[in-house]
Amino acid sequence: QSVLTQPPSVSAAPGQTVTIPCSGSSSNIGSDYVFWYRHLPGTAPKLLIYENNKRPSGIPDRFSGSKSGASATLGISGLQTEDEADYYCGSWDTSLSVGVFGGGTRLTVL
Amino acid sequence: QVQLVQSGDEVKGPGASVTISCKASGYTFVNYGITWVRQAPGQGLQWMGRISPFNGNTNYAQNFQGRITMTTHTSTTTVYMNLRSLRSDDRAVYYCAREIAVTGTVGIYFFDYWGQGTRVTVSS
Numbered sequence: 295q296s297v298l299t300q301p302p303s304v305s306a307a308p309g310q311t312v313t314i315p316c317s318g319s320s321s322n323i324g325s326d327y328v329f330w331y332r333h334l335p336g337t338a339p340k341l342l343i344y345e346n347n348k349r350p351s352g353i354p355d356r357f358s359g360s361k362s363g364a365s366a367t368l369g370i371s372g373l374q375t376e377d378e379a380d381y382y383c384g385s386w387d388t389s390l391s392v393g394v395f396g397g398g399t400r401l402t403v404l
Numbered sequence: 405q406v407q408l409v410q411s412g413d414e415v416k417g418p419g420a421s422v423t424i425s426c427k428a429s430g431y432t433f434v435n436y437g438i439t440w441v442r443q444a445p446g447q448g449l450q451w452m453g454r455i456s457p458f459n460g461n462t463n464y465a466q467n468f469q470g471r472i473t474m475t476t477h478t479s480t481t482t483v484y485m486n487l488r489s490l491r492s493d494d495r496a497v498y499y500c501a502r503e504i505a506v507t508g509t510v511g512i513y514f515f516d517y518w519g520q521g522t523r524v525t526v527s528s
Contacts (some may be wrong), residue, residue: 329515331449331515336497366413384515391511394442398449
């Protein structure tokens with residue numbers, strides 16, 4: 295049972311835009327930053343978005359992040375087949391000083 | 405370049421303990437904390453705890469309190485994670501990750517570099 299809530303899966307066609315929601319509470323997303331990671335099983339997770347909406351160097355601007363209240367959204371535009379992966383939101387529980395993740399969303403590019 | 409290289413896969417029996425190492429290179433070791441995350445089969449990422457190589461301070465997730473210990477060896481720029489009393493549900497891939505502190509905050513981090521993962525199998 296993950297602390298943050300994500301849909302198990304989303305799908306869209308190549309070239310389209312998809313959004314992945316992440317829901318938390320006032321003790322994590324609602325009072326803290328959100329981060330997004332991409333994970334292909336068997337490989338190391340990769341940071342996509344930090345501090346709600348910032349992209350690390352090398353991450354294309356097709357990836358975007360937003361936050362409102364205790365919820366956040368990852369957007370991926372111009373979908374490519376290589377975008378197929380699991381996407382995780384993360385934050386911190388500021389009262390417990392522990393990291394928290396969502397359960398992950400598997401993106402399928404049809 | 406920043407690298408985190410983890411030790412190899414492990415097979416352990418129930419009740420045993422496992423120690424995974426995470427050797428850091430390419431940056432000033434004591435300036436960045438290390439977090440450990442695991443992924444059990446079919447499950448999501450689970451935050452386990454963190455350690456500051458600067459002062460050795462640790463913070464563990466409640467789920468692992470009493471069973472986990474993280475340590476650092478500054479001279480070899482290596483972080484260790486020891487998990488004891490292994491159960492079948494500890495079967496997972498374990499990752500170490502370098503922390504970056506969020507600007508202007510204390511105690512809030514994201515993870516910019518990750519190790520390659522260490523698979524731990526718990527089987528009798």
